[in-house]
Amino acid sequence: MSAMSIFASPRFLPNVMWADAASCAATGALQVAFTGALAGLTGLPAPLLMGTGVFLLAYAAMAAFMASRSTPPRTLIGLVVAGNFGWAVACISLLVSGIFPVTAVGVAWVLAQAVCVVVLAELQWTGLRRSRGGVNMVMA
Template identity: 45%
Template sequence: MTPFLRLALRLDAAVSGACGLLMAGLPRPVAALTGLPAPLLLGAGLFLLAYGGLLAWLGARAALPRPMLWLLVAGNLAWAAECAALPLLGWVAPNGLGIAFLAVQAVAVAAFAELYLIALRRAALRSAA
């Protein structure tokens, strides 16, 4: 566990937790603003609260197995793809603010995936040295 990885986990935990609180705590108002379905926001928000808790726990550990880090990369990339796919495939019909809401999430989770990939590359370089 490097300071860089610990920081990435803590930032991801904070962002996921905050977004989860917003979506799970206020699904109807967020739905009214974004045009996204309230049940989708509630379910995603509850998931993000649990995910944020997991990330906080992982960030407090002394070590993190590489397969877990790869799982975080894959999960973040899948979340980013789903944020883009929801309106593109017609599964939801958000308004402009809803599109922006999904786009910001997609970019943020893709950025966290990249941070985890950087941590994996750094760990591989350290173990090769």
């Protein structure tokens, strides 16, 4: 299967949404389950880790719902793309601001999230563009 046929697959966008859901569920679960340990390792405040962890778990459920639809909800996925780019900007802003004494592990944790969401947003955007010419996708 060529790279172009992967992008053209009707399952491409749902598969990317499943990947987004899985990565957010894993990150959120780690941040909620190990808030104190991660705060110590990263230099990030425990309330920030807990709050974003809970948000990520809720978001993962929403992304899984979108991925499970027979026709992915284009408008919602468009909002997800914008949100993912926004999350990356927030991650970089957090590091650049210097408000928290972020450790090297913390920098790696935050940068990993930024890179992951940019890659996912780009794949989601590609999926939306590729699906535009095909079946008319509406909210399911």
